[in-house]
Amino acid sequence: MGRNKPVTLLLLALAAAAAFSLAAGPAGLSDPAVILNLRLPRTLAALAVGAALGLAGALFQGVLKNPLSDPYILGTSSGATAAAVFCFLAGVERTSPVFFLAVFAGAFGATFLAYWLARVAGRLSDASLVLAGVAVSAFLSALVMLTLSVARERSFSLFYFVLGGLYAVEPRVLLASALIIACAAAAAMSRWRALDAMSLGEEKAYHLGADPGRERLIFFALACAATSAAVALGGTIGFVGLMTPHIVRLAAGPSARRLLPASAIGGAALLAAADAAGRAFFPPVEIPAGVIMALAGAPFFMWLLWRRRPDASA
Amino acid sequence: MPLLKAEGLTFSYGSAPLLAGLSFELRRGDFMCVLGPNGSGKSTLLKLLTGYIKTRGGSVKIKGEAPGTMAAGRLARLAAFVPSETSTPYDFSVAETVLLGRTGRAGFWRGYSAEDRAAAGLAMEETGLTRLAPRSINTLSTGERQLVFIAQALAQEASLLLLDEPTSHLDLKYKADIMALLSRLAGRGMAVAAVLHEPALARLGCNKALLLRGGGEYAFGPAAEMLTVASLARTYGLPPGSPLLGSGFAPG
Numbered sequence: 001m002g003r004n005k006p007v008t009l010l011l012l013a014l015a016a017a018a019a020f021s022l023a024a025g026p027a028g029l030s031d032p033a034v035i036l037n038l039r040l041p042r043t044l045a046a047l048a049v050g051a052a053l054g055l056a057g058a059l060f061q062g063v064l065k066n067p068l069s070d071p072y073i074l075g076t077s078s079g080a081t082a083a084a085v086f087c088f089l090a091g092v093e094r095t096s097p098v099f100f101l102a103v104f105a106g107a108f109g110a111t112f113l114a115y116w117l118a119r120v121a122g123r124l125s126d127a128s129l130v131l132a133g134v135a136v137s138a139f140l141s142a143l144v145m146l147t148l149s150v151a152r153e154r155s156f157s158l159f160y161f162v163l164g165g166l167y168a169v170e171p172r173v174l175l176a177s178a179l180i181i182a183c184a185a186a187a188a189m190s191r192w193r194a195l196d197a198m199s200l201g202e203e204k205a206y207h208l209g210a211d212p213g214r215e216r217l218i219f220f221a222l223a224c225a226a227t228s229a230a231v232a233l234g235g236t237i238g239f240v241g242l243m244t245p246h247i248v249r250l251a252a253g254p255s256a257r258r259l260l261p262a263s264a265i266g267g268a269a270l271l272a273a274a275d276a277a278g279r280a281f282f283p284p285v286e287i288p289a290g291v292i293m294a295l296a297g298a299p300f301f302m303w304l305l306w307r308r309r310p311d312a313s314a
Numbered sequence: 315m316p317l318l319k320a321e322g323l324t325f326s327y328g329s330a331p332l333l334a335g336l337s338f339e340l341r342r343g344d345f346m347c348v349l350g351p352n353g354s355g356k357s358t359l360l361k362l363l364t365g366y367i368k369t370r371g372g373s374v375k376i377k378g379e380a381p382g383t384m385a386a387g388r389l390a391r392l393a394a395f396v397p398s399e400t401s402t403p404y405d406f407s408v409a410e411t412v413l414l415g416r417t418g419r420a421g422f423w424r425g426y427s428a429e430d431r432a433a434a435g436l437a438m439e440e441t442g443l444t445r446l447a448p449r450s451i452n453t454l455s456t457g458e459r460q461l462v463f464i465a466q467a468l469a470q471e472a473s474l475l476l477l478d479e480p481t482s483h484l485d486l487k488y489k490a491d492i493m494a495l496l497s498r499l500a501g502r503g504m505a506v507a508a509v510l511h512e513p514a515l516a517r518l519g520c521n522k523a524l525l526l527r528g529g530g531e532y533a534f535g536p537a538a539e540m541l542t543v544a545s546l547a548r549t550y551g552l553p554p555g556s557p558l559l560g561s562g563f564a565p566g
Contacts, residue, residue: 067403196410197417200402206366208470209390209418254404257425 006251006258010265017272018043024276026283044178045169045233046275046289047268050240052181052230054248054267056223057241058259059188062195063219064115065202068130068304070241071107071227075136077238079110080224080231082140085158089151094232095172100180103232107224110136115220164237164290166275177229184226185264188219192256195219199254237290239297240267240274246304315378316341317474317505318363318393322372324530325355325362332358334530335372340522342473345500346507347516347537350526351550356509357398359526360476363507364395376474390418394467398479398509400459405450408462412437415469430469437468441495457488464492468499475499477508481515493518513546514560525549 021043027034057070071077083106084099092099117132141162148158160167188195194215197205202212230237244267245259252262271289274296278287316339323336332355340346348356361367363374365381374381376392384392394415406414415437416430426434438444441461446454451462460480467475477496481489497519500506507524510516516523516537523540525533527549533540547554 065402193414193417193420196406196414199404200400200406200411200414203361203366203397204400206386207364207390207393207395208414208466209387211386249404253410254406255410 006248006262007265009251010248010262010269014047014265014269014272017269017276018047020280021046021272021276024280041169041171041174042166042275043272045166045174046272048174048178048181049166049230049234049237050244050268050271051185051264052177052226052267053237053240053271054244054263054265055181055185055188055260056226056230057243057267058245058256058263059195059219059223059226060241061245062199062256062259063216063223064129065199066129067246068127068242068301069133070239071111071223071230072137072236072238072241073130074133075110075114075140076107076224076227077231077236078137078140078144080104080107080228081162081236082106082110082144084231084235085144085147085162088158088161089147094170095176100176100228100232103228104225107228107231108221110140111220111224160288161235163288164235164293165278165286165288166234169233173232177233180229181226184222184229185260188222188256189260191215191218192260195256195260196254199256235290237271237293239293239300240271242304243297243300244270246300316375317344317377318507319375320363320372321375323359323362323369323374324371325358325367325369327358331530333362333526333532336530336532337372338522338524338534340474340505340507342503342505343500344505344522345497345520346505346522346524347520348507348509348524348526349511349513349516349546349549351528354526354528356526357478359524360395360478360507360509363476364389364393366395387418390470390472392472393474393476394470394472396460396463396467396475396477396480398482400463402451405452407447408438408443408449408451408454408465409434409447411451411462412443412465412469415466418470433471434465434469437465440468441465457484460484460488460492464495473504475504475506477506479509479511482511489515490518513541517541517560 022035022039023029025039053071060069060071060074061067080103083102087099087102114132114136118129121128144162194210197208197210198212198215205212205215245263248262248266249259252258274292275289278289278292281287318340321337323333325333348359350356358367362369368382381389412434413426413430416426416433420426420430438447441464443461443465446458451459464480480492493515496506496508520537523537525540525545533545543554543559546559552559
């Protein structure tokens with residue numbers, strides 16, 4: 001049916017990206033063991049991280065009524081990354097619940113700080129939110145870099161974690177993260193109507209029968225949970241959360257009922273493709289997925305700002 | 315029992331009182347205009363009535379219940395509010411936007427029921443938007459978009475309708491259409507309160523008027539008594555001879 005066409009398209013893109021990811025690498029398709037033991041977990045991780053970031057982007061853009069927001073720009077990812085780096089250095093296992101809780105706390109704290117700063121500055125719906133997010137994430141990134149410079153002995157592997165990439169995927173971390181992401185997605189889907197109400201603005205949402213303060217807290221928590229799980233798996237990967245909702249909105253429309261699942265599927269496809277591209281383009285060198293996403297995403301962000309210029313056709 | 319009862323409402327943003335001891339009530343069939351100079355608290359009053367802003371004193375009762383204490387869904391079933399301007403960067407269709415008026419009635423998880431769709435369809439018919447249903451609200455004119463949010467409020471099926479400057483930025487035809495629509499709704503047993511900027515419009519169908527004169531001073535009563543030239547001149551601080559005030563309330 002016509003209604004399901006965007007979903008079919010997205011699922012095709014997902015299948016293509018997954019196939020690309022399974023096939024990409026110096027060994028090509030010659031070694032089944034490489035495909036099964038190395039590329040399959042890595043592909044699954046890319047799909048999970050992409051889905052989480054796409055979902056988080058759609059949630060932030062809806063609940064804040066701001067199309068320029070995503071977990072990378074708001075500082076959510078930086079907060080999670082900083083917490084993860086401190087956990088590594090403190091010797092907390094990547095698989096322990098303490099690790100996930102700490103990463104979530106970092107993500108949530110950074111997000112609320114950026115939100116609060118933008119709110120104090122007076123305008124949520126525009127550039128001040130981006131400014132606040134940039135300020136928070138720049139500070140946290142600097143803190144991480146300072147820590148890495150001081151802690152020399154382990155900094156090389158951590159440096160790659162901060163850069164954002166999917167190298168050594170631990171099955172247990174993958175499982176735990178995927179579970180968190182699935183729960184966050186299901187909970188967010190159950191409140192799609194409240195998210196739509198919020199994307200008309202807080203005052204309108206209140207009068208339509210959604211409590212804005214409560215919805216903000218719920219959707220921030222869900223977006224932060226998904227982002228934390230993504231960061232635990234793949235470090236800081238930007239722009240998936242920003243780009244995906246914009247792209248899938250063209251096909252699925254703005255309503256969260258279809259936007260949320262479409263953003264999750266689209267984000268999964270996007271990141272799996274980006275990660276595979278990083279392996280395929282300059283063999284035997286690997287480009288981290290985070291770098292590929294920034295290469296594609298930064299121009300996309302510029303285009304978004306350009307499109308919002310005052311003289312653009314309404 | 316009145317549908318809406320405000321008693322001794324008091325509010326201020328700084329030290330100077332904006333509203334001081336304001337009391338009035340609306341019953342089914344009432345169509346009240348709220349008039350007053352800029353900054354006299356008209357928009358603030360509407361948000362106090364729905365509990366979006368908390369009062370500093372006094373009470374509001376909608377069907378005997380205080381809006382601040384009821385669940386958000388309950389409030390949306392009793393009262394609908396149309397802001398002076400609603401914008402969103404996202405291209406919701408007219409039909410989707412009107413259906414969102416059912417947020418307070420539809421549960422989570424499930425989609426819209428046949429009843430929800432019927433209410434939204436009726437609201438679009440009432441406002442003449444049926445043919446625009448699939449269009450993005452961001453491609454509409456200001457007047458059409460204002461009608462979309464009035465339709466959304468109608469889809470809430472609340473008996474109290476509050477509107478903040480529903481006719482600003484609109485041409486005369488839209489102003490007249492919207493005033494006629496609001497009179498019709500009041501005639502059907504709703505209570506309507508609208509912040510307006512022009513006394514001439516208020517004379518088209520309002521039976522009650524609330525004049526905010528700044529500094530907490532106000533007057534409330536039948537439109538015929540409130541919308542006289544003398545009373546309006548005092549409200550806006552204009553000489554009684556000003557042509558801007560029109561010719562007063564024309565009886566009959």
